[in-house]
Amino acid sequence: MISKTIANRNLALETVRLTEIAAIAAAQFMGGGDEKAADQAAVKAIHKALNGLDFYGTIRIGEGSSDETDKLFVGEKVGTGEGPKMDVAVVALEGKSIVARGGLNAITVIAMADDGGLLTVPNIYMDKIAVGPGLPEGIIDLDKEPGENLQALAEAKGVAVSDLVVCMLDRPRHGEMIAKIRDAGARIRLILDGDVIGVIATSQAEAGVDMYLGIGAAPQGVLAAAALRGVEGQMQGRLVFRNNDDRAAARELGIEDPEQKYSAGEMASGNVTFAATGVTHSAMLEGVRQIPGGCSTHSMVWRSMTGTLRFIQGHHTFDRWPDIP
Numbered sequence: 001m002i003s004k005t006i007a008n009r010n011l012a013l014e015t016v017r018l019t020e021i022a023a024i025a026a027a028q029f030m031g032g033g034d035e036k037a038a039d040q041a042a043v044k045a046i047h048k049a050l051n052g053l054d055f056y057g058t059i060r061i062g063e064g065s066s067d068e069t070d071k072l073f074v075g076e077k078v079g080t081g082e083g084p085k086m087d088v089a090v091v092a093l094e095g096k097s098i099v100a101r102g103g104l105n106a107i108t109v110i111a112m113a114d115d116g117g118l119l120t121v122p123n124i125y126m127d128k129i130a131v132g133p134g135l136p137e138g139i140i141d142l143d144k145e146p147g148e149n150l151q152a153l154a155e156a157k158g159v160a161v162s163d164l165v166v167c168m169l170d171r172p173r174h175g176e177m178i179a180k181i182r183d184a185g186a187r188i189r190l191i192l193d194g195d196v197i198g199v200i201a202t203s204q205a206e207a208g209v210d211m212y213l214g215i216g217a218a219p220q221g222v223l224a225a226a227a228l229r230g231v232e233g234q235m236q237g238r239l240v241f242r243n244n245d246d247r248a249a250a251r252e253l254g255i256e257d258p259e260q261k262y263s264a265g266e267m268a269s270g271n272v273t274f275a276a277t278g279v280t281h282s283a284m285l286e287g288v289r290q291i292p293g294g295c296s297t298h299s300m301v302w303r304s305m306t307g308t309l310r311f312i313q314g315h316h317t318f319d320r321w322p323d324i325p
Contacts, residue, residue, distance in 0.1 A: 011084070012273045012303050014053055015110050019277035020297045020314055022046035022108040026093045026279050027288035027295070031102030038099040042092035042108055042279075047071040047078070050090075054083040060118040061089035061111075061219040074120060087118040089223050089268075095194045099279055105194040106279040106287070111226035114270035119222050119262065122249035125240035126218035128195070130264075131211050132202040133232045142236045142261055146177060146213065147184035153211060161185045167198045168214040177213060186211075197282055199224035203231045207283040215240055225267035227274045230302030231309065235264040268304075275301040294318050 025045035029038035043063060050057065057079040062072035072090055079086075088110065093099065095106030111118065129140050129149065135156050140149050146166075154161045162185045168174055170190035181188055189209060191198055195216035201207035212224075221237045228235050238261050241247050247258065277299040278285030286298035297314040 011053075011055065011086075011112065012275070012301055015112060015273055015275035016277070016299045016301045016312055016314075018046050018049045018053070018110055019108040019275045019299055020316070021049050022092050023277040023279045023288050023297055023299075024295055024316065026096075026099055026106070026108065027290075030099050030280060030287075033100050035096040035100035039093045039096040043069075043071050046090060046092045046108065046110070050078040050088070051080070053079050055079040055112075056081050056083060056085045057088045057112070058086075058115070059090065060087045060120045061091075061222050063092070064123060085115040087113045087115060089113075089118050089219070089226060091196065091220060091223060093279065094196050094220065095279070098193050102280070103192065104280055105191060105197050105282045107194065107197050107276045107282070107285060108279060109196055109223055109274075109276040111223050111268065111272060111274045113226065113268055113272045117268060117270035117272065118226070119267045120253050121218040121222060121239065121255070122246065122253060124218050124246045124249060125215050125242065126221040126237045127215050127240055128199065128221050128224070128235065128237050129211070129213055130199045130202050130224065130228060130235040131233060132204070132228075135234065137234070140211070140234055140236060142238055146180045149211070149213075150181070150184045150186050157210070162187070164210040165189055165208055166211045166213055167191060167201055167209045168212070169193070169195055169198070169216055171214070174214050181213070194282075196220045196224050196227070197276070197284070199235065200227050200276070201283060203228060203233050204284055209283075222267045223274075225262075225264040226272050227276075227302070228264045229268050229272045229304040230274055230307065232307065233264065235267075237262045237267060270304075272304040273301070274303075275299060291315075 022042040025041040098106040201209035280287040
């Protein structure tokens, strides 16, 4: 009989196959100007692959409610029904507008956790702060000013604030925060889209990002938290309510405290597996590359149980792999 440890390891490697398939599907539309087509191709591909996987999964973070989509909706049951019960968070294509214009930082991403391990949040905004591993617990706090968090991080790393790089989405809403970061002396890397990969970048020294700050999508916040669990990074998130509809959506999911700060462990608890595949190039992942008769992919996968991070280079021959779109 296969052990639970081996089963978990096999499931972790299967998640990479899912993100690979979605990335390959989306990459066919790179630079074509049609973000909807790219997104739908990724959703269709990963949905089909998920339902061929031997597990009993429930979508906790997906493409929306059952009223909004017929695939990857929150609450949908996926998998063959045979095997472990798991929560699933999936963004079939983060950065669909990136793919449409042929830009950088588009990925496909999925996280799986033990049943009940993933926080279900509405498709609203979340205020986020994140740093990588190897730092004192509680080094960051959403309620502190950017300058305070940067000073604490600089002291913990033994560097000057001017040596730190903060990654943020390039949005008008961040104007005041950007000014405060610059006043503190830190450098800034503004990205057009893709705050999951922006958070993940804090975990890898070669990505050159020390802190992630700012408001982005709440579902992507849960996925980012799942990623950081694998490397013991730190993150806090707080839902942002723009109107009564946002508050009602949160209440429907059992969220009563609008001021609650969620840690990475509260957003993604237990045994968590995270995988991502590059669709277009980023600081950490190469994009899908077309080769005669196939393509190559570059992915990452890690498990919180062991803290193991793997980078996987895949070479795919289309006429020998029927799952390839």
